[in-house]
Amino acid sequence: MKVLVIGSGGREHAICWKVKQSPLVEKLYCMPGNAGISEIAECVDIKVEDLDAIVEFALENNIDLAIIGPEVPLVMGLSDKLSENGIKSFGPNKMAAEFEGSKAFSKRFMEKYNIPTAAYGVYDNPQDALDGLENFSEPVVVKADGLAAGKGVLICQKMDEAVEAIKSIMESRQFGEAGDTVVVEEFLTGIEASLLCFVDGERIIPMESARDYKKAFDNDEGLNTGGMGCFSPNPIYTDKLQKFLDENILNNIIDGFKKDGIDYHGVLFIGLMIENDEAKVLEFNVRFGDPETQVVLPRMKSDIVEVMLKTIDGNLGQEDLMWNEQESVTVVLASGGYPEGYEKGKTITGLETVDEDIIVFHAGTKFDGDDIVTNGGRVLAVTCVADSIEKARERVYDNLPKIEFEKKQYRTDIAKL
Template identity: 45%
Template sequence: MKVLVIGSGGREHALVWKIHQSPRVSKIYCAPGNAGIQRMAECVELSVTDVEGLLSFAKKEKIDLTVVGPELSLTAGIVDTFEQQGLRIFGPSQDGAILEGSKVYTKEFLKKYNIPSAKFKVFKDREKAKQYIDECGAPLVVKADGLAAGKGVIVASTVQEAKEAVDLIMRDKAFGDAGNFLIVEECLKGEEASFIAFTDGQTILPLPTSQDHKAAFDGDLGPNTGGMGAYSPAPVVTEKIADQVMQEVMLPTIQGMAKEGRPYKGMLYAGLMIDGDKVNVLEFNCRFGDPEAQPLLMRLESDVVDIFDAVIDERLDQVEMKIDPRPTVCVVMASGGYPGSYESGKLIEGLEKVSDMRDVVVFHAGTTVKDGRVVSAGGRVLGVTAIGTDLEKAINLAYKAVGHIAWTGSFFRTDIGAKALRNVHETSMRKEVENKAKHIGN
């Protein structure tokens, strides 16, 4: 079969890498792709929002399955357009993708269906938002309503920072029309985690837990980015918490969307804040996370094409998903200045050396080929991903690989997975204390 993957980032490279392993697939196209993807797929110069161009290409090449990577394609209604033409495509409809396309819609949806989330208020007027901030005090979270490439959420530790965030979004239009409305919400405490699942609108098939690192610098400092690294599993999401998320978040969301006349099929990604046994939804995404897709797809042992087909045909209840028990870690290497302005076209050294390493895959994000050499072409450039017998080994292997790669101005966080290691250590210490207490009790 012929498969078309839409997108050009690390998530799409991971999807192409996984689809390439399917014995059912004879040819993969990717629009527009990147330097890493072009080794496994034929890259096509089409924008992810050129829905008519992508449709025309899919019909001309007789594509059997289209897999949508980015949210921009989904909110542009690509799934509806393809389905109307009788083409098989994986992802939610435009009506379903509103869960990511509008934070205002999502907050009101969560409230309506009693799904746990932070208290909030929606504003169209800048001055009224600032008055509300004065009434509430800090810390607060200020969010642009629409899509902002993962950067439209500002955590403000002071009232002044919150007001500046309002101006940035509504006056300066830093995120364009995404800032026509904004949300001011309470700042939740705890640890963030990603809960990502396949769903056909009735059955929910969760992938292993994962955790992203949004802030640009070590210690979760600096501005928010699209994600600087991820690992799976996330120890903060215990089995009990995972069951709770399914019952209190995922199932009510799928059922609620059906009641709203927006049946939901595809990936459902809940960004969570976990504080002890309390779980709150921070946001929904309507596709694989990036960089979470890289460690998750590395752990997936099942044929991902079979799962895509089962979602499209609404028979996900027949799928038994196989997962590698070993943990995985992805470290994102970025261009200096990201998430602000940065320079592209820098020659990337060390990729060949890392390609010889076992249990390591370098997923390309912002790369292209110039004069036969791979150069940087984006903010997030590479996602260096490793699998290990335990989390510490996976982390060490990923950073060993990162140490072989460099380009002028490149940077990365050095603490990806540190929180997970702390959680693992604290859990084992707690169990040790409990066992000792039982022994003394006996």
């Protein structure tokens, strides 16, 4: 098979790394890819938003399977375009991708199908949003409705912060068109967790659990990011919790898809807040999470290409997903200043010196001549699979000093249980 992975981040590097292990794959492309991905796939310099060029390339190169990594091309309808041209595409269609394209759409779906979530209000103009704050108590969460690269969620401890957040999003256009509508939510307490699921149109089948760390700095301080580290499995997933998830969330989701005529094939990422063996949904994403993918896929024993093909064809079974009982940790090395202003082009050294049990997934990297340099906010995800979370964590942190670039930053408390 000829396989094309679309995207350029750590998630896509992890997908390429896993796809490359499949005996079904004879040729692997990635567009646009990055410096790390180029070691295992042929990178093609086409932007993920250039849907016509992607389809043209796929047709010219007889691509058998296209795997769409990021949310933007999914929301734009790339899966539909590929399918219309006879190319198997792993990733939900445009209608289904609205679960990430609009937080308001997701919240209304949750409400309609009795999926536990935070109380909320949806507002299309600043004054209505400001007036709506009267319905909430401190702290409160203000979200840009549309895509904001993982940064459109503002947790406001005081109402005056919420007022500023609404003005920043809707009047100052902090997130552009993504802030035309805002969702205001009650603040949920508990432990945050991530659940990735394969959805084949008929069934929703969870992968192994993970826990992400969204805040930029230790002790969950600083601004929200795309994710600064992760570990898997998440010990909060008890049998009691799993029963709650099945009965109140997963079954209701697939039931809602069918009743609303949403033909969902791909990955559904469910962000959860867990307390007392019960959960509420924070958000849906319509693709693999980042950096969750970097800890979940290294634990996967199944052939991911076979799993994806069965997901597309609608015949995936629980028995198709097999997992390594070892545990995994990843820590993100980021550019200084991330998630706000940061500089690119910093030379990365030491990648060849990490130990053999360490996997380094590239997120924001590129080649500058023979040098690998930084090319984004999140630069690398340093990962280890070991017999315990503690051992995997120790191995990762032992190796982080070996990799250097100017102003690198990372959290020191990932997976510190």
